[in-house]
Amino acid sequence: xxxxxxxxxxxxxxDLSREExxxxxxxxxxxxxxxxxxxxxxxALRGKTVVMLFFENSTRTRASFELAAKRxxxxxINISAGxxxxxxxxxxxxxxxxLEAMNIDAIxxxxxxxxxxDVLARHLKxxxxxxxxxxxxxxxxxxxxxxxxxxxxxxxxxxxVGIVGDILHSRVARSNIWGFNKLGARVTVCGPSxxxxxxxxxxxxxxxxxxxxxxxxxxxxxxLRLQKERQENQFLPSxxxxxxxxxxNQERLKQAKKDIVIMHPGPxxxxxxxxxxxADGEYSVILDQVTNGVAVRMAVLYLLLGxxxxxxxxxxx
Amino acid sequence: xxxxxxxxxxxxxxDLSREExxxxxxxxxxxxxxxxxxxxxxxALRGKTVVMLFFENSTRTRASFELAAKRxxxxxINISAGxxxxxxxxxxxxxxxxLEAMNIDAIxxxxxxxxxxDVLARHLKxxxxxxxxxxxxxxxxxxxxxxxxxxxxxxxxxxxVGIVGDILHSRVARSNIWGFNKLGARVTVCGPSxxxxxxxxxxxxxxxxxxxxxxxxxxxxxxLRLQKERQENQFLPSxxxxxxxxxxNQERLKQAKKDIVIMHPGPxxxxxxxxxxxADGEYSVILDQVTNGVAVRMAVLYLLLGxxxxxxxxxxx
Amino acid sequence: xxxxxxxxxxxxxxDLSREExxxxxxxxxxxxxxxxxxxxxxxALRGKTVVMLFFENSTRTRASFELAAKRxxxxxINISAGxxxxxxxxxxxxxxxxLEAMNIDAIxxxxxxxxxxDVLARHLKxxxxxxxxxxxxxxxxxxxxxxxxxxxxxxxxxxxVGIVGDILHSRVARSNIWGFNKLGARVTVCGPSxxxxxxxxxxxxxxxxxxxxxxxxxxxxxxLRLQKERQENQFLPSxxxxxxxxxxNQERLKQAKKDIVIMHPGPxxxxxxxxxxxADGEYSVILDQVTNGVAVRMAVLYLLLGxxxxxxxxxxx
Numbered sequence: 030x031x032x033x034x035x036x037x038x039x040x041x042x043x044d045l046s047r048e049e050x051x052x053x054x055x056x057x058x059x060x061x062x063x064x065x066x067x068x069x070x071x072x073a074l075r076g077k078t079v080v081m082l083f084f085e086n087s088t089r090t091r092a093s094f095e096l097a098a099k100r101x102x103x104x105x106i107n108i109s110a111g112x113x114x115x116x117x118x119x120x121x122x123x124x125x126x127x128l129e130a131m132n133i134d135a136i137x138x139x140x141x142x143x144x145x146x147d148v149l150a151r152h153l154k155x156x157x158x159x160x161x162x163x164x165x166x167x168x169x170x171x172x173x174x175x176x177x178x179x180x181x182x183x184x185x186x187x188x189x190v191g192i193v194g195d196i197l198h199s200r201v202a203r204s205n206i207w208g209f210n211k212l213g214a215r216v217t218v219c220g221p222s223x224x225x226x227x228x229x230x231x232x233x234x235x236x237x238x239x240x241x242x243x244x245x246x247x248x249x250x251x252x253l254r255l256q257k258e259r260q261e262n263q264f265l266p267s268x269x270x271x272x273x274x275x276x277x278n279q280e281r282l283k284q285a286k287k288d289i290v291i292m293h294p295g296p297x298x299x300x301x302x303x304x305x306x307x308a309d310g311e312y313s314v315i316l317d318q319v320t321n322g323v324a325v326r327m328a329v330l331y332l333l334l335g336x337x338x339x340x341x342x343x344x345x346x
Numbered sequence: 347x348x349x350x351x352x353x354x355x356x357x358x359x360x361d362l363s364r365e366e367x368x369x370x371x372x373x374x375x376x377x378x379x380x381x382x383x384x385x386x387x388x389x390a391l392r393g394k395t396v397v398m399l400f401f402e403n404s405t406r407t408r409a410s411f412e413l414a415a416k417r418x419x420x421x422x423i424n425i426s427a428g429x430x431x432x433x434x435x436x437x438x439x440x441x442x443x444x445l446e447a448m449n450i451d452a453i454x455x456x457x458x459x460x461x462x463x464d465v466l467a468r469h470l471k472x473x474x475x476x477x478x479x480x481x482x483x484x485x486x487x488x489x490x491x492x493x494x495x496x497x498x499x500x501x502x503x504x505x506x507v508g509i510v511g512d513i514l515h516s517r518v519a520r521s522n523i524w525g526f527n528k529l530g531a532r533v534t535v536c537g538p539s540x541x542x543x544x545x546x547x548x549x550x551x552x553x554x555x556x557x558x559x560x561x562x563x564x565x566x567x568x569x570l571r572l573q574k575e576r577q578e579n580q581f582l583p584s585x586x587x588x589x590x591x592x593x594x595n596q597e598r599l600k601q602a603k604k605d606i607v608i609m610h611p612g613p614x615x616x617x618x619x620x621x622x623x624x625a626d627g628e629y630s631v632i633l634d635q636v637t638n639g640v641a642v643r644m645a646v647l648y649l650l651l652g653x654x655x656x657x658x659x660x661x662x663x
Numbered sequence: 664x665x666x667x668x669x670x671x672x673x674x675x676x677x678d679l680s681r682e683e684x685x686x687x688x689x690x691x692x693x694x695x696x697x698x699x700x701x702x703x704x705x706x707a708l709r710g711k712t713v714v715m716l717f718f719e720n721s722t723r724t725r726a727s728f729e730l731a732a733k734r735x736x737x738x739x740i741n742i743s744a745g746x747x748x749x750x751x752x753x754x755x756x757x758x759x760x761x762l763e764a765m766n767i768d769a770i771x772x773x774x775x776x777x778x779x780x781d782v783l784a785r786h787l788k789x790x791x792x793x794x795x796x797x798x799x800x801x802x803x804x805x806x807x808x809x810x811x812x813x814x815x816x817x818x819x820x821x822x823x824v825g826i827v828g829d830i831l832h833s834r835v836a837r838s839n840i841w842g843f844n845k846l847g848a849r850v851t852v853c854g855p856s857x858x859x860x861x862x863x864x865x866x867x868x869x870x871x872x873x874x875x876x877x878x879x880x881x882x883x884x885x886x887l888r889l890q891k892e893r894q895e896n897q898f899l900p901s902x903x904x905x906x907x908x909x910x911x912n913q914e915r916l917k918q919a920k921k922d923i924v925i926m927h928p929g930p931x932x933x934x935x936x937x938x939x940x941x942a943d944g945e946y947s948v949i950l951d952q953v954t955n956g957v958a959v960r961m962a963v964l965y966l967l968l969g970x971x972x973x974x975x976x977x978x979x980x
Binding site: 387 | 740758760
């Protein structure tokens with residue numbers, strides 16, 4: 030592979046070419062092997078500093094990035110919205126500029142407002158990695174999902190992918206739709222009409238409200254987390270009603286293809302988006318997604334932090 | 347010593363044989379020397395990942411484990427109940443399974459509910475270390491207490507140990523009683539009858555409510571922290587009354603043996619369980635306990651993380 | 664330079680001789696170069712443990728110290744007031760004594776009460792570094808300010824320095840006044856009379872309430888953060904009034920010397936102490952201060968942690 034990585038930041042899958050996505054997935058393959066070793070550590074980013082700047086709570090995404098950075102031997106700093114001068118009314122950009130002045134190399138940022146990572150990227154020389162912004166994008170989630178599907182099914186091209194749930198508010202769905210489109214999978218989204226963005230078909234995807242038909246046709250079924258707040262905000266009649274109409278259980282899965290892949294970005298609401306049996310069952314790759322998340326984030330950090338102009342060189346890994 | 351360490355996890359002193367306890371203490375001795383060096387670091391666990399998963403606040407236990415892991419060159423990740431997707435209603439086991447999927451090697455868990463570490467241990471391949479669960483067990487505290495006594499008095503066997511305070515709610519007391527029983531010390535517990543578990547004698551120990559007699563007879567006196575909430579919950583008439591009846595001060599200590607050892611797991615309530623003079627006095631080993639805590643936790647991490655099938659090898663330490 | 668560093672702790676600029684301050688600045692120069700490298704890491708403090716003990720929120724000071732320690736290869740532990748047994752009513756000294764018992768090497772402490780670092784320093788063998796105590800002292804801030812001025816203007820001696828704002832409550836002002844006095848700069852303070860300490864002239868400085876005259880005369884203008892709480896507490900008629908009377912904007916700066924240096928310890932209130940144009944303008948060294956903060960804190964950690972009896976030796980950096 031001779032693709033070169035040219036982006037300063039990782040903000041959205043939308044910005045990446047098919048070749049660039051494939052470069053990330055290829056690079057992640059080498060790094061997945063590192064986390065399976067007895068000594069899970071390579072010196073690739075020794076002496077680099079990666080800041081985790083999280084304005085929303087997150088166990089797994091923060092831990093995944095932090096582990097990825099540490100396994101590359103980078104130093105890490107955690108800054109969360111509580112316990113920082115952010116409570117003194119400083120703007121996000123000001124905070125980031127100050128961190129940059131400390132010669133940090135990368136900022137991994139999660140923020141409830143869409144577009145915040147782009148603002149930082151535009152003003153900073155440091156690398157900015159979007160770890161989820163508002164309802165807009167969560168690129169490393171999409172990349173790890175693509176990695177997991179390719180690992181399980183050997184390809185992305187030509188696959189039929191169903192995405193089920195709250196498409197309207199989901200940065201995971203948005204980033205994955207971009208990724209699937211670029212790699213040649215055909216996406217159908219499914220969910221309550223109140224949680225479907227108007228004009229979603231313009232993204233080049235199909236829409237259905239028949240979960241059973243979707244299950245029969247799909248090679249991959251991606252279930253989105255249902256935020257219980259949606260019910261309070263009247264997007265949903267009730268969580269129970271949602272579970273009955275869109276929840277995936279063993280009974281419904283009987284209609285599926287034999288090698289269907291069931292995905293969920295986590296954390297799951299067992300009994301809502303899917304039954305416990307399905308979550309822990311033979312088709313579920315939910316924990317593989319988590320495992321692959323570390324590898325993909327190692328790849329992203331590696332490609333962005335200056336060593337990734339071409340493929341991973343053997344000597345470094 | 348030819349004992350081999352065979353446990354996957356450390357959940358309770360109850361599960362350990364006398365020989366296994368002694369192996370931990372012996373191993374800790376080598377590691378205590380590491381923390382006294384100018385360069386307090388050995389490469390034993392390089393490339394391993396240890397997660398601190400704390401659902402209760404803790405300065406010293408968390409810091410002690412984190413330092414222990416770092417001095418063994420492991421990478422560490424901190425996750426506390428606030429600031430995590432735990433607030434999204436994910437179960438503890440789900441969180442732990444996700445961490446495990448990230449190829450972490452050990453989870454150090456503290457939780458207000460008894461038995462949580464056992465549930466994790468049963469379902470995970472990763473090492474689980476109980477850093478305190480509910481009122482049930484706090485095994486590393488008992489091990490560091492045993493280490494400290496052996497260091498001060500040269501032996502455990504045959505010693506008379508008094509444990510004073512809220513036995514009913516104390517995981518420290520429970521774990522220590524197991525440890526003392528296994529190593530041949532004779533335990534007497536003392537405290538308000540409302541804070542004494544019914545049938546505590548069945549654990550093979552004696553009960554008294556005469557603190558002065560206990561002081562006269564004991565080689566070791568272990569004072570437990572009094573949670574002030576107990577008063578509100580009507581377990582206690584008043585903290586002042588408790589201090590008067592069970593608090594250890596210089597006057598009372600005059601009756602003690604010359605080389606009595608005064609212990610407290612901390613944090614102390616000065617003026618309640620013991621006077622400031624006693625806490626800082628010549629018999630107190632409270633800060634030794636803290637020092638030894640790091641060494642014992644290094645030993646536990648070392649034995650559990652796969653290098654500890656036999657004794658510490660010279661080359662690694 | 665043959666000055667030797669003899670202090671166990673860094674509590675206040677007041678305690679340092681001119682030569683000692685210059686030793687810090689000289690040492691920081693070597694370390695600034697480290698943070699500009701591709702591999703920002705030297706082994707100077709490998710195997711040392713530095714604890715960040717913060718009882719007040721702080722993004723930048725905590726991050727700056729943490730980065731400084733990590734770039735020197737020390738291990739770091741974060742302890743903040745929430746999430747610690749401090750909420751169990753343990754005294755600060757007790758906490759610190761416990762940390763010391765874990766063989767940590769240095770405690771970096773920030774506390775809302777003046778004098779807390781001194782109490783710790785008096786009772787501990789471990790190194791204590793004051794990262795800001797109440798309204799009293801913030802020595803590393805003053806040292807990084809001196810470093811920045813020297814870097815920009817080539818000297819401190821003989822400079823005219825204006826400090827503007829809430830002198831009464833400012834530990835930054837206090838520490839800087841000590842530093843400027845010792846290095847031969849002449850300080851004039853300026854601000855609302857309600858925010859001026861009575862008898863401030865006794866510190867050997869001048870007082871004015873004419874910001875325009877101060878701007879015309881100063882080589883260096885240091886603006887202090889205005890705490891908005893001051894208005895509620897009736898120290899100030901209104902923030903808007905303050906901004907109008909003491910805020911520095913482009914218009915006002917036209918009267919200044921051509922190479923005036925504008926400083927602010929951050930975080931800034933844009934539109935209050937200074938306009939956005941001035942904060943981002945050609946005279947502002949605000950982000951240089953942040954960059955230099957890491958270098959100065961590396962120097963301080965290095966000098967205090969036992970290798971700094973004389974100058975930095977080449978081999979270590």
